[in-house]
Every structure is written in structure tokens, then in C-alpha cells.
Amino acid sequence: MKLEGKVAIVTGGTRGIGKSIVERFLEEGAIVILGGSRVETAKKAEKECLEKYPNAQVVGVEMELTSTEKVEMLISKIEKEYGKIDILVNNAGITTTQSILELTDSEFDQVMQLDVYGIMRMTRAVSRVMVKQKSGGSIINTASMVGIYGSPRQPAYSCAKAAVLGFTKACAKELGHQNIRVNAVAPGVVGTDMVKENVSDEMLESLKKMIPLEKMADPKELAGIYVYLASSDASYTTGAVISVDGGLVM
Ligand code: NAD
Secondary structure (H helix, E strand, O other): OOOOOOEEEEOOOOOHHHHHHHHHHHHOOOEEEEEEOOHHHHHHHHHHHHHHOOOOEEEEEEOOOOOHHHHHHHHHHHHHHHOOOOEEEEOOOOOOOOOOOOOOHHHHHHHHHHHHHHHHHHHHHHHHHHHHHOOOEEEEEEOOOHHHHOOOOOHHHHHHHHHHHHHHHHHHHHHHHHOEEEEEEEEOOEOOHHHHHHOOHHHHHHHHHHOOOOOOEOOHHHHHHHHHHHOHHHOOOOOOEEEEOOOOOO
């Protein structure tokens, strides 16, 4: 098992890509703290994991990533309870499909608060623990291909995901000497509720025609790359942005 005994935090772990990451991490022996925006969904995800993996060590908690105070409290509680944090997956994210012509400050802010500030708050709090514990760690940020190439009707989301890439590289450069690796995964189109809620069937069909592998990804097809980046297999990988998009962008 590649992550035996490692303590991992996965934000947005209740569904979609995050849930697949949580499951693969458990299969690899990690102790997982999964986060959701509501305690009910986090506990439901915890229960589902325990039904599937009865011997797993997993706990679902509400993670209010838009509050610095709550993030600091959460990380200090996790540090006290588990004694260390080896892996942080900053996966929670939201989008808006509002055109730049209509976008309001508050819609823009909402995306930034979770997709950018949320990652910054979690990384800041967790990397302080990782520096203190001296054994290093792995931080993995879920970006998106739209952060590299942009997407019409997604100016807020494209901007947020581009920020994640710069943030990833800056942190990789700053924290490398502490043996803290920071990388990003840039998914293409993944079959999750986020896509169902924001992409029309017509748009999906035309996207599929542009993907060399001719389909959108199953969330399970993303999880392996997170296991790799979290594990010692990636001990010399930092500041990387790994596209997992069926060849859509190359
Ligand atoms: P999803 O909507 O299925 O899941 C989002 C997760 O984020 C949920 O677990 C939810 O609880 C959590 N979340 C939402 N708002 C939150 C808040 N305010 N506080 C804490 N947690 C919150 O999304 P997904 O498709 O699985 O996306 C996961 C990540 O992958 C996101 O960062 C997304 O931007 C990125 N991504 C997705 C796709 C795709 O095609 N689905 C493509 C590229 C990147």
C-alpha cells in the first residue's frame, strides 16, 4: 500500500472527484479526514466509505473553507488528534457560468472565496504544521484545464483556476527545502454533479468530439494521479501541473 498510515485531508471529499480520491487513499492505507460544505453530507460520505471499507480510518467533517478562523481551528484540532498531517488535497471548488457581461462582484467573490482563498487558507494552516513536524508533506491542488486555456462564460472560474496554478508554483518554490511538495492536477471534463449542473447536453456532445479519448472522465480515472502525487513515488515531483483530460488540450 502506497499511503499506509499517512494522515490525509481531502476537501470536497463528499462527492465527485474528491470522493474518488478519498476511496483510493483508503485503499492505499491512508487515514482520511474528508470535508464537505455541510456536516450532513460529510457524515453521509464517511458512512458510505465505512460500508465499503469497514476497516478504514475515515472521518467526515464540515469544512468552512471561506472562514480563516474556522480553517485554523480545524487544522489545529486535526493536528492535536492525529499528531501530524502528511497530505492535503485542496479539491473543493465551485463554478459559475455567468458571462463577463453579466457577472456581479458577489458572484465573482463567491468563486474566489472557495476556489482561491479556500486553498490559500488550508495550505497556509497545513504547511505550518508540515514545517513543524519536519517530515515534509504533499499538497495537491485541483486546478482545471480552464485555468490554462480559459473558457467562455466562465471568467470567474478560469481566473480562480489560473490563480491556483501560480499559487501552486509559488508554494512549491518556497516550501521545497522543507520537503513539502506542492503540485496541481488539471482535469478536463469529468462526469460529476458540477458538470451536470453547469454544462448543457449539447455542449457536452461537442466537447466529447474534441477529446481524443472520445468521452468525459469517470471521477475514478482521476484518483490515481492523486495517489501518485501523495506517495513517495513522486518524491522528486513538485511544482508540476498534471493534465488529466483525455488529450483534450495538448
Ligand atoms: P462537485 O460539485 O461534484 O463536488 C464539489 C465538492 O466541493 C463537494 O464535496 C462539496 O461538498 C465541496 N464544496 C462545495 N462548496 C463548498 C464550500 N463552500 N465549502 C467546502 N466544501 C465545498 O465537483 P467536482 O466536479 O468533483 O469538482 C472537484 C474539483 O475539481 C473542483 O475544484 C473543480 O473545480 C475541479 N474540476 C472539475 C472538473 C469537472 O469536469 N467536474 C473539471 C476540472 C476541474
